[in-house]
Amino acid sequence: MHEKQxxxxxxxLSQETRLRIVRxxxxxxxxxxxxxxxxxxxxxxxxxxxxFHLSHLEQAGLVESRREGRxxxxxxxxxxxxxxxxxxxxxxxxxxxxxxHPAMAALSSCCxxxxxxxxx
Amino acid sequence: MHEKQxxxxxxxLSQETRLRIVRxxxxxxxxxxxxxxxxxxxxxxxxxxxxFHLSHLEQAGLVESRREGRxxxxxxxxxxxxxxxxxxxxxxxxxxxxxxHPAMAALSSCCxxxxxxxxx
DNA sequence: TACTTATATCAATGAGTCTTGAAGTATTGA
DNA sequence: TCAATACTTCAAGACTCATTGATATAAGTA
Numbered sequence: 001m002h003e004k005q006x007x008x009x010x011x012x013l014s015q016e017t018r019l020r021i022v023r024x025x026x027x028x029x030x031x032x033x034x035x036x037x038x039x040x041x042x043x044x045x046x047x048x049x050x051x052f053h054l055s056h057l058e059q060a061g062l063v064e065s066r067r068e069g070r071x072x073x074x075x076x077x078x079x080x081x082x083x084x085x086x087x088x089x090x091x092x093x094x095x096x097x098x099x100x101h102p103a104m105a106a107l108s109s110c111c112x113x114x115x116x117x118x119x120x
Numbered sequence: 121m122h123e124k125q126x127x128x129x130x131x132x133l134s135q136e137t138r139l140r141i142v143r144x145x146x147x148x149x150x151x152x153x154x155x156x157x158x159x160x161x162x163x164x165x166x167x168x169x170x171x172f173h174l175s176h177l178e179q180a181g182l183v184e185s186r187r188e189g190r191x192x193x194x195x196x197x198x199x200x201x202x203x204x205x206x207x208x209x210x211x212x213x214x215x216x217x218x219x220x221h222p223a224m225a226a227l228s229s230c231c232x233x234x235x236x237x238x239x240x
Numbered sequence: 241t242a243c244t245t246a247t248a249t250c251a252a253t254g255a256g257t258c259t260t261g262a263a264g265t266a267t268t269g270a
Numbered sequence: 271t272c273a274a275t276a277c278t279t280c281a282a283g284a285c286t287c288a289t290t291g292a293t294a295t296a297a298g299t300a
Contacts, residue, residue, distance in 0.1 A: 137258090169259060
């Protein structure tokens with residue numbers, strides 16, 4: 001994850017519709033959702049509007065697509081999200097590990113690591 | 121950290137100058153840096169341009185300021201950064217803990233937690 | 241082939257953002 | 271009080287972004 005990629009990802013995530021799409025696709029898991037289904041889940045989203053935001057997200061590397069019959073299925077690129085977090089934290093931590101510990105505690109409660117515990 | 125705050129933070133971080141300012145201030149630590157010193161560290165930054173971006177970052181909650189004599193000292197709000205990470209990961213992990221583990225491993229190598237270890 | 245469904249692309253419009261230079265405010269010192 | 275320093279605020283222009291509606295492409299179906 002380089003600065004340009006991070007800037008693109010932050011820009012993609014700074015738009016309400018796109019942030020919601022990403023969250024929706026993350027919860028949808030690896031199977032993903034068709035563009036139409038995503039559009040139906042969003043408020044008053046025209047097909048061109050969805051296409052605009054989905055291609056924006058795809059170019060930012062946050063989602064990927066595959067065709068299934070007439071539909072195009074979008075899914076979240078989970079490694080891009082974790083890479084973004086890694087980039088953010090890498091920059092945060094230079095000499096100040098206290099920044100990371102609250103975030104690690106939050107992750108710990110979210111992800112239930114299989115071994116070990118985190119103390120701030 | 122709510123959606124609106126996250127959107128504001130992502131928008132603030134999606135601009136090259138502002139992302140660099142944040143990284144600069146994170147490395148500068150709690151003492152922070154004056155607006156002028158930040159401007160000197162950036163390429164060809166006019167004072168009004170710095171002020172524009174610094175107030176943008178401050179409104180997003182990513183930096184804070186205090187006056188010292190004639191100078192205004194800016195410093196990074198580390199809890200806002202970790203809060204943003206927490207927000208991102210919280211949304212990432214719904215049913216998919218495998219997203220978080222690589223990020224946790226990255227944080228682990230960055231922050232050297234005082235106790236326990238993280239396994240993906 | 242013609243029709244329907246599903247999505248993408250294009251062009252135009254309006255809204256928002258970034259930069260610049262000038263003017264304004266706050267602090268310090270003579 | 272005057273001048274200098276350090277920032278901020280304001281206004282204007284250029285640029286970018288989001289939305290809309292129309293058109294285009296691609297894949298099934300009759």
